[in-house]
Amino acid sequence: MVAVVGGDEKSRHGIVLAKSMLTKPYNIQTGESLMEAKLKYRDLVVVPPKYDVFVKSSKAMNEIFSQYTPIIQKYSIDESWLDFTGMENQYPAPIELANEIKDRIKNELGFTVSVGISSSKLLSKMASEFKKPDGVSTLYPSEIKTKLFPLDIRELFGVGKKTEKKLRDMNINFISELANYDITIIKQRLKSYGVMLWHYANGIEHSPVKKSNSLNMKGIGNSTTASFDVVKRSEAHLILLSIVESVAMRLRDSENNCRLVEVSYVDKNFIGYSRQRKFPFSTDSTKKIAEIAYMLFDEIWKGEPIRKFGVRVSELCTNEFTQSTLYDDKDIDTQNKVDNVIDNLRLRFGSKAVTRASFIHSGVRGLSIGMGGGEEGYPLMSSQL
């Protein structure tokens, strides 16, 4: 069946989230609008996503990984790096090990994965693209010339649409051509990013596999496209509040505070605006972050109809020492308790257990996105089903 997983077009979420193998002849792309996809194949079947199944599958997959090595870096919800450095005695045959893990996922969890094997994150990532779906591939340094060099420049990790054009304008169309290009000219035209890509083209990349945890997380953000263009400040604030509810809850769940808050929006013409501010204090309070978000929004918004809203917190630090001890602020202390009680209620009874009075009859859902396993916030699935 020529089918894709897609968002809801009526609420303006209509894009391709994942595609089945049979869409291949029609060149349907992940991320393009369902309208475009349907122009490529009229009778395209669109099925809605099941985000909770996706999250569960991801967790189960990483649980299997953890039975093989403790050093796992989650790159996204459906990709991880596993480091087996120093375990050569335990796992003398990498390809057999990869097949074992891959087959266990297929048999125990019911979906296929593709595995790339090499000595670095870059090369293993590139290798994982070779055989899809359900394949195991290697790209060892000794194989760079035969397996990496012949690929189109767009295939190189880090080369997107914009960089592709710049490189093609320089007559660089294959990875080999970038690898052999004069690095000083690359540096002149593409700055440090070009130098990094030149190294990538030569297979040079040494970053360590970093265990994923809440401590090395850089920021937490959510955004949402409204089902209609928002023109009233009060509605905008309400949507921002619903986003902050989810962001702040995730922040507390990660046991972090934040020092920087950023608000962004996209207007009806798809022009994006953002404003961020760093503070001399740190917080994880819903109320505080919401107040900052309103302030930042009011500073930039000139009244254009708004399509999409976002809130992001960063400059994270541990929440071990709460502000109340530092600032002796009673309001912060009680607010903290309120946040914690609400978090626990929502954890036990679901995200709808507690709703702010301001959301009732407003048309805006409280806690619109985030941890609740709701229907929104689907990540892209790049791999074909």
Place this chain on the structure above:
DNA sequence: TCTGGGGTCCTAGGACCC
């Protein structure tokens, strides 16, 4: 009925300090 959501890293310009 056009075009989602969650991340990371980098750049460039201005403020401010010495």
Place this chain on the structure above:
DNA sequence: TCTGGGGTCCTAGGACCC
């Protein structure tokens, strides 16, 4: 009227990835 550099921090925006 004019004139330095070096350094750091902050902010807005852009590029990439999934």
